[in-house]
Amino acid sequence: MSGLAKAAPALKPFTLALIQLGNIGANKTDNLKHAREMIHKAVTNHGEKKRPDLVVLPECFNSPYGVNHFPQYAEKIGYTPGQPFEPESSESESVRMLSAAAKELKTWLIGGSIPERDTTDDSKLYNTCTVYNPQGDLVAMHRKVHLFDIDIPGKITFKESETLTGGTTLNFFDTEFARIGLGICYDVRFPELAMIAARRGCQVVVYPGAFNLTTGPLHWELLQRSRANDNQVFVSMCSPARDMSAGYHAWGHSMVVDPIGKVLVEAGEGEEIVYADIDAQTMVETRKGIPVTTQRRFDVYADVSAEVLY
Ligand SMILES: NC(=O)CC(=O)C(=O)O
Numbered sequence: 001m002s003g004l005a006k007a008a009p010a011l012k013p014f015t016l017a018l019i020q021l022g023n024i025g026a027n028k029t030d031n032l033k034h035a036r037e038m039i040h041k042a043v044t045n046h047g048e049k050k051r052p053d054l055v056v057l058p059e060c061f062n063s064p065y066g067v068n069h070f071p072q073y074a075e076k077i078g079y080t081p082g083q084p085f086e087p088e089s090s091e092s093e094s095v096r097m098l099s100a101a102a103k104e105l106k107t108w109l110i111g112g113s114i115p116e117r118d119t120t121d122d123s124k125l126y127n128t129c130t131v132y133n134p135q136g137d138l139v140a141m142h143r144k145v146h147l148f149d150i151d152i153p154g155k156i157t158f159k160e161s162e163t164l165t166g167g168t169t170l171n172f173f174d175t176e177f178a179r180i181g182l183g184i185c186y187d188v189r190f191p192e193l194a195m196i197a198a199r200r201g202c203q204v205v206v207y208p209g210a211f212n213l214t215t216g217p218l219h220w221e222l223l224q225r226s227r228a229n230d231n232q233v234f235v236s237m238c239s240p241a242r243d244m245s246a247g248y249h250a251w252g253h254s255m256v257v258d259p260i261g262k263v264l265v266e267a268g269e270g271e272e273i274v275y276a277d278i279d280a281q282t283m284v285e286t287r288k289g290i291p292v293t294t295q296r297r298f299d300v301y302a303d304v305s306a307e308v309l310y
């Protein structure tokens with residue numbers, strides 16, 4: 001996890017915008033153009049809501065979601081944490097677009113995820129999220145750690161590991177209003193990731209995600225509320241819009257949950273931008289009223305966050 005030694009910034013009130021992106025088709029140029037328009041819309045056309053401080057795109061926003069598509073759409077990013085990096089010179093057209101949009105709109109941006117090709121080993125592909133500050137700098141990257149390999153007979157079989165490799169690091173980034181942990185979709189099913197993020201000071205954990213019509217109704221809300229309640233943090237997942245003509249039918253329902261486990265906002269199924277005001281006081285009151293964060297018994301069981309390898 002990068003930034004390990006630094007104290008987390010205090011959580012301050014801020015506004016989060018989730019872009020439940022539609023029209024993700026076969027043409028990458030069109031996908032990027034539409035995503036950029038929607039980022040612009042999220043920031044400039046927020047109506048009665050506050051101008052968002054942080055905008056989030058969904059999982060696999062530049063490509064159809066499917067293991068056979070990843071090799072064709074994968075881009076080399078060329079970012080190594082801690083090394084100098086100029087997004088405008090990246091080989092990745094998605095990275096160039098996301099950086100330019102964040103800079104133009106002066107917003108924090110979690111750029112959903114894209115299929116990534118390893119810079120040094122062409123055979124390795126990842127499902128990767130990149131994050132930009134309002135100056136357009138790429139400040140964090142997360143490669144989906146837990147690959148989506150499931151088989152529910154008669155319902156859905158999906159095997160990301162056929163073409164993807166899992167990431168090996170946990171990641172967060174600091175803004176002026178919060179420390180934010182990152183996961184991608186299936187990562188939400190593994191409580192350790194959110195638990196470690198929370199114990200490292202993250203007050204918010206964001207997962208670009210794309211559940212489906214089998215797992216969505218069962219687990220999408222349940223998992224977010226569980227991770228939020230377990231750790232008394234804000235949890236959010238941002239999905240693509242549902243498209244029944246696509247190969248993968250995304251659940252939609254992009255959501256923000258607060259530290260007491262209440263759903264603050266939930267999108268429908270189509271393309272939509274939803275906003276949530278993050279109120280730092282909710283976290284303070286939740287942790288004061290139900291003080292599990294200070295009642296843990298590490299004399300009885302281990303603190304998994306102490307065991308993380310970096
Ligand atoms: N798409 C995913 O990574 C995960 C998912 O759909 C699920 O866990 O269900």
